[in-house]
Amino acid sequence: MDDQNNETNKTLNVHRLELDNLKAIKVLGKGAMGTVFLVHDNSSPSSQFALKVVEKSLPLPGKSDPNRRARWEISVLSSIQENQKTHNTAFSFLPSILGTIETEEFIMWALPYCPGNDLNALRFQQPDHVFSPSIIRFYLAEIICALENLHGMGIVYRDLKPENILIQQSGHVTLTDFDLSCNLISKAPSTTEMCPTTAKNPQKKKPKSARVSPVDKRNLINPDGRERSYSFVGTEEYVAPEIISCEGHEFSVDWWALGVLAFEMLYGTTPFKGNNRKETYQRIVAAPPIFLGKPNLLTDLIQKLLEKDPTRRLGYQRGACEIKEHAFFKGLKWDLLTDVVRPPFIPLRHEDEVKEGELDIVEYFEKSKVSYQSTLWSTSIDEEDSKISLTEF
Numbered sequence: 566m567d568d569q570n571n572e573t574n575k576t577l578n579v580h581r582l583e584l585d586n587l588k589a590i591k592v593l594g595k596g597a598m599g600t601v602f603l604v605h606d607n608s609s610p611s612s613q614f615a616l617k618v619v620e621k622s623l624p625l626p627g628k629s630d631p632n633r634r635a636r637w638e639i640s641v642l643s644s645i646q647e648n649q650k651t652h653n654t655a656f657s658f659l660p661s662i663l664g665t666i667e668t669e670e671f672i673m674w675a676l677p678y679c680p681g682n683d684l685n686a687l688r689f690q691q692p693d694h695v696f697s698p699s700i701i702r703f704y705l706a707e708i709i710c711a712l713e714n715l716h717g718m719g720i721v722y723r724d725l726k727p728e729n730i731l732i733q734q735s736g737h738v739t740l741t742d743f744d745l746s747c748n749l750i751s752k753a754p755s756t757t758e759m760c761p762t763t764a765k766n767p768q769k770k771k772p773k774s775a776r777v778s779p780v781d782k783r784n785l786i787n788p789d790g791r792e793r794s795y796s797f798v799g800t801e802e803y804v805a806p807e808i809i810s811c812e813g814h815e816f817s818v819d820w821w822a823l824g825v826l827a828f829e830m831l832y833g834t835t836p837f838k839g840n841n842r843k844e845t846y847q848r849i850v851a852a853p854p855i856f857l858g859k860p861n862l863l864t865d866l867i868q869k870l871l872e873k874d875p876t877r878r879l880g881y882q883r884g885a886c887e888i889k890e891h892a893f894f895k896g897l898k899w900d901l902l903t904d905v906v907r908p909p910f911i912p913l914r915h916e917d918e919v920k921e922g923e924l925d926i927v928e929y930f931e932k933s934k935v936s937y938q939s940t941l942w943s944t945s946i947d948e949e950d951s952k953i954s955l956t957e958f
């Protein structure tokens with residue numbers, strides 16, 4: 566195990582963590598691939614962080630391999646880390662990886678803890694479950710910077726949705742969950758030269774959004790010289806029309822998802838939601854978004870992001886710069902975003918978080934295996950019971 570762990574950390578150039586020193590304080594969230602714990606490192610007293618733990622043998626929908634996806638996510642996080650070092654203050658809205666651990670059964674990696682929950686949870690705390698345009702402007706601006714940085718590294722995020730936007734202790738946002746992202750060799754069209762305003766930054770609770778199982782296909786370079794991916798990935802209500810119609814996609818799928826996200830922040834619902842997946846996809850491909858109330862700069866921005874034809878979508882030609890130049894953001898000092906000391910919502914200080922007890926991470930998975938098996942056992946008993954009563958009738 567030690568050799569494996571050393572090797573992983575050496576190749577990724579990230580800090581090595583010792584499993585024996587870690588105590589989980591609570592489960593922060595569970596996704597299709599991983600369980601995220603709030604963890605305390607006994608070897609360095611005041612250190613708390615989020616630890617994402619992936620079981621290598623976990624069966625995932627489709628042909629998805631958790632081991633491969635976890636390694637990909639770690640490699641994206643460590644490239645972000647490298648870029649953070651190079652660009653200093655830039656990349657503030659993307660997470661830095663604090664360390665990794667690998668055992669026979671698990672791959673784990675540590676990230677800064679975001680105590681403010683996600684944008685979806687925050688929206689549900691607002692009156693009418695919507696944000697005001699000025700708050701939307703702030704969050705969109707930070708998300709645009711995060712996507713600009715990722716695209717600058719040649720990475721398409723492909724899973725922008727409110728659940729993946731976390732609120733840091735400072736109140737600023739950070740993107741999380743990079744396992745669906747992909748690398749396109751041709752970098753995004755945005756460059757610092759094209760975008761002089763970004764000298765510092767080059768590049769009732771809603772149910773969890775339903776993810777589409779990734780179907781991987783090879784990337785192809787199109788005649789226009791831009792590389793596209795042909796994989797079917799994303800989250801149902803946020804997938805772009807070109808993903809559904811399998812025309813090949815690239816960076817502008819993230820600008821589409823930004824339009825869906827902005828619409829949801831404004832109206833409290835996504836623009837193309839149908840009664841089932843098929844209807845949602847039909848609407849994404851063919852139906853125009855319906856805006857309530859008077860048109861304004863925000864609805865104009867959303868309309869331009871929700872352009873069905875990716876080549877006509879805002880952001881296709883010059884990436885984030887085009888979006889930053891939209892009149893909705895007029896007057897916004899992009900370079901000073903990270904310096905904003907009073908973001909709209911600042912979480913309570915997490916150091917004050919009460920320890921409810923400590924969990925042993927490996928034991929936690931052992932126990933959940935046992936309880937999973939006993940659920941299966943009791944389900945089969947229930948089925949037997951209902952069969953018996955049916956026969957009796």
Ligand SMILES: Nc1ncnc2c1ncn2[C@@H]1O[C@H](COP(=O)(O)OP(=O)(O)OP(=O)(O)O)[C@@H](O)[C@H]1O
Binds near residue numbers: 593601728742
């Ligand atoms: N750094 C963090 N700080 C606080 N909570 C976090 C952090 N990272 C993740 N979480 C919580 O854990 C949940 C699951 O994390 P994540 O989305 O990375 O897992 P996943 O298995 O990849 O999910 P998905 O099903 O979307 O693939 C998140 O929705 C969030 O609530």
